[in-house]
Amino acid sequence: MELVRKLKDYVLEYKKSFILIIIIVLLRNGIDLSRPYISKIIIDKGILSKNLFILNLWGMILLFLFLIYSRLIAIETITSNKIQQGIVYKLRNKVYHKLQRLSLSYFNKEKKGIFSQN
DSSP states (O other): OHHHHHHHHHHHTTHHHHHHHHHHHHHHHHHHHHHHHHHHHIIIIIITTTOHHHHHHHHHHHHHHHHHHHHHHHHHHHHHHHHHHHHHHHHHHHHHHHHHHSOHHHHHHSOGGGGTOO
16 A cells, blocks of 8 residues: 555656546447447348348448547557556656665665665
């Protein structure tokens, strides 16, 4: 729990991006939930009724939803990667600046592997 509190400051900087990701996840879930219903319409009203207009219309809607879904996945991936890279960048900079402020005598006194241990 302490780790979460420490990372909170880094994460809060990306609040808008997190909200965007949540919205994208909700939209993707909505599209996922609509697919079986659209398939039902295509089968019942298009194929079984031999109505070519309904078949084409709902087939195009399903194709359009697949395209939107793939774009949403791409946006979500890019946004989450930017968040991850930004947080890691800030953490690395903080560690680097902390190491730069340490005196040379500290490095002479400590064992060489102290920085790579857990």
